[in-house]
Amino acid sequence: MKLLLAEDQTMVRNALAALLRLEGDYDVHEVADGQQAQQALQHQPYDVVLTDIEMPNLTGLELLQWSKQHAPATKVVVITTFHRSGYIQRAIQAGADGFILKDAPIEELLQSLQQVLQGQRVIANALLLQSLDHHDPLTERERKALRLAADGHSTAAIATALFIAEGTARNCLSEAMSKLHASNRIEAARIAQRNGWL
Structure with missing residues (x-):
């Protein structure tokens, strides 16, 4: 083999x-x-x-x-x-x-x-x-945005990396935080990482 x-x-x-x-x-x-x-x-x-x-x-x-x-x-x-x-x-x-x-x-x-x-x-x-225990709530874009946020990138840098508008990047991070019941993007990234969603 x-x-x-x-x-x-x-x-x-x-x-x-x-x-x-x-x-x-x-x-x-x-x-x-x-x-x-x-x-x-x-x-x-x-x-x-x-x-x-x-x-x-x-x-x-x-x-x-x-x-x-x-x-x-x-x-x-x-x-x-x-x-x-x-x-x-x-x-x-x-x-x-x-x-x-x-x-x-x-x-x-x-x-x-x-x-x-x-x-x-x-x-x-x-x-x-x-x-089957935990459903992954994140979209692929939200996952990428959170990964970049966890690495310390600004909203503008995330927008550039994902080829989207800065407002869209902000909404994307906000949506991810909401889904994960997190108070900020770093906490959201930590929760997603712990569950294997990143």
Whole structure:
């Protein structure tokens, strides 16, 4: 199996790659973030992308969305330490072929990879149930605006980054704050982050 492993924590990535090479017939190519994975996918085909969620430059969820459009033959399995319902919902909606927790035994990961390669979708039952607990109230634009706000960008900078008018950016942040019952944009971003909606 030709596998692309995207994980920004070097020790975790190296250990996981070594385990995969030891346990089975895996040709593992390692990259440090979603952007590097995107570049690798543009240069050669892979059977499976195994990606973390929280990475710099391009998150695992953004990589998943991009892969489904630009490399549809490649299966995408999300691996994470987070049990956040928002992450699970968004990964499922974006068409993830698998969603596995990092604390699962290596045998479970290997079995899941094989099942995914055979065309099955593998998402742990506990995670599926948890994903039904909290509905993600944010639109994609609100999510992007909050992410930029959390990084300290002004309303004007957010408007520029999202190619919208400043008033629209202000309304967008206000709507997100209202939906999350937050008193300010930073609190709204914190609530969204905690639930995996960012």
